[in-house]
Amino acid sequence: MSIRLLAVELYRVIKQVEQLEKHMQDPSLTQAQRDRTAGELRKARLERDRIKAMLEGAKAK
Numbered sequence: 329m330s331i332r333l334l335a336v337e338l339y340r341v342i343k344q345v346e347q348l349e350k351h352m353q354d355p356s357l358t359q360a361q362r363d364r365t366a367g368e369l370r371k372a373r374l375e376r377d378r379i380k381a382m383l384e385g386a387k388a389k
Contacts, residue, residue: 334383341376348372
């Protein structure tokens with residue numbers, strides 16, 4: 329995957345993480361919704377970190 333595509337994907341995932349973090353602050357969420365959102369947020373953060381590592385590795389070459 330090219331550096332440009334990695335950067336675009338990283339941007340998309342960063343925006344997703346920000347949206348989920350903002351959603352978690354909603355006081356009207358039920359516990360089930362909060363748990364589901366927390367799981368999605370955890371996965372998105374892992375994906376963000378994975379893409380960041382790939383991008384750093386690609387830049388180091």
